[in-house]
Amino acid sequence: MAEAQSADPGLYAFQPYRNRPRIVWPGGKTVAVWVAPNLEYYEIDPPANPHRKSWAKPHPDVVGYAHRDHSNRVSHWRMAEVMSRHGFPGSVSLSVALCQHHPEVVEDGARRGWEFFSHGIYNTRYAYGMDEAQERAIIEDSIETVQAATGQRIRGWLAPALTHTPRTLDLIAEYGLDYTCDLYHDDQVGDVKVTRGRLASIPYSLEVNDHYGFFVYNMSPRDYADTLIRQYERLASEGAASGTVMCIPLHAYLIGQPHRIAAFERVLEHIAGDGRAWIARAGEIIDAWRGQQAGDGA
Numbered sequence: 001m002a003e004a005q006s007a008d009p010g011l012y013a014f015q016p017y018r019n020r021p022r023i024v025w026p027g028g029k030t031v032a033v034w035v036a037p038n039l040e041y042y043e044i045d046p047p048a049n050p051h052r053k054s055w056a057k058p059h060p061d062v063v064g065y066a067h068r069d070h071s072n073r074v075s076h077w078r079m080a081e082v083m084s085r086h087g088f089p090g091s092v093s094l095s096v097a098l099c100q101h102h103p104e105v106v107e108d109g110a111r112r113g114w115e116f117f118s119h120g121i122y123n124t125r126y127a128y129g130m131d132e133a134q135e136r137a138i139i140e141d142s143i144e145t146v147q148a149a150t151g152q153r154i155r156g157w158l159a160p161a162l163t164h165t166p167r168t169l170d171l172i173a174e175y176g177l178d179y180t181c182d183l184y185h186d187d188q189v190g191d192v193k194v195t196r197g198r199l200a201s202i203p204y205s206l207e208v209n210d211h212y213g214f215f216v217y218n219m220s221p222r223d224y225a226d227t228l229i230r231q232y233e234r235l236a237s238e239g240a241a242s243g244t245v246m247c248i249p250l251h252a253y254l255i256g257q258p259h260r261i262a263a264f265e266r267v268l269e270h271i272a273g274d275g276r277a278w279i280a281r282a283g284e285i286i287d288a289w290r291g292q293q294a295g296d297g298a
Helices: 002-007 062-085 103-111 132-150 168-174 210-216 221-238 261-274 282-290
Strands: 031-039 091-094 115-118 190-192 199-201 244-250 277-279
Touching: 031 062, 031 103, 031 221, 031 282, 062 103, 062 261, 103 115, 103 132, 115 132, 115 282, 132 168, 168 199, 199 282, 210 221, 210 244, 221 244, 221 261, 261 277
Parallel strands: 031 091, 031 244, 031 277, 091 115
Antiparallel strands: 190 199
16 A cells, blocks of 8 residues: 555546536537647757657758748648638647747747747757756746747746756646646546645546657557547547536647648547537646636636
8 A cells, every 4th residue: 555655646526527526618519629739949959958868860950940940931820821811820839939939839839829838948958857946947948038029928837848847837827827738637627736826637638649649659640630530539529527627739730741630620620610629728728727626706
């Protein structure tokens, strides 16, 4: 028993899926759908982190850098136009340095009414090995830079390259952020245990992330689109009992390629036309959920 207890990091309470307070989404919708474009900046030759290499090839990795740079030159615009055409705002996982390197991309998202949260400064700078002062500096930089670039104060966090320290969740809650995307443990919003303030976990997804779909599972565009539709259909059905959340995490240099974008557009058409989806931004989902919690004016 003692071993089982010590192995649990205690990040959140255990709640069986079918024994929870009911969640109701606006308009009686059964599933909240949010799209999370990762607008990122990768350094071609970043400082070495002793815990993890930035590129599989020896630096500088021109191929890896240039492949990802397609996002900011071409495929962001292709992806964003399809999303806007079907009424899907983005909730952007932002490499904050993009505000300086390619402000046009950030400005385009802001004009479309997209929400921004931090994905660290660069996606080639990892949290592994950081001390508390370094981690605080990244959080503060994220808040200040996004505020200056977009007028928004960030409300959420997705750790750069999904790298963390044991203090990350406590720190972002201390700075007043509302949600983390770094826990992949549920299909509904839930509370995270933090030392100060409060923090919610919003469902993000590795399973239907386009990076995993194309790089890990080797899906064709058609297979990936079918996977997203199956994910949506199941969550919309189960959400009739208690509202679920579907996240579609994207990387424009993948989903915005000419041979993939039509399959993705088919998914958006399906979801928008179904009638059960509340198409929302991440912060709106957190606010609707918080409003139903005891002590939050429910």
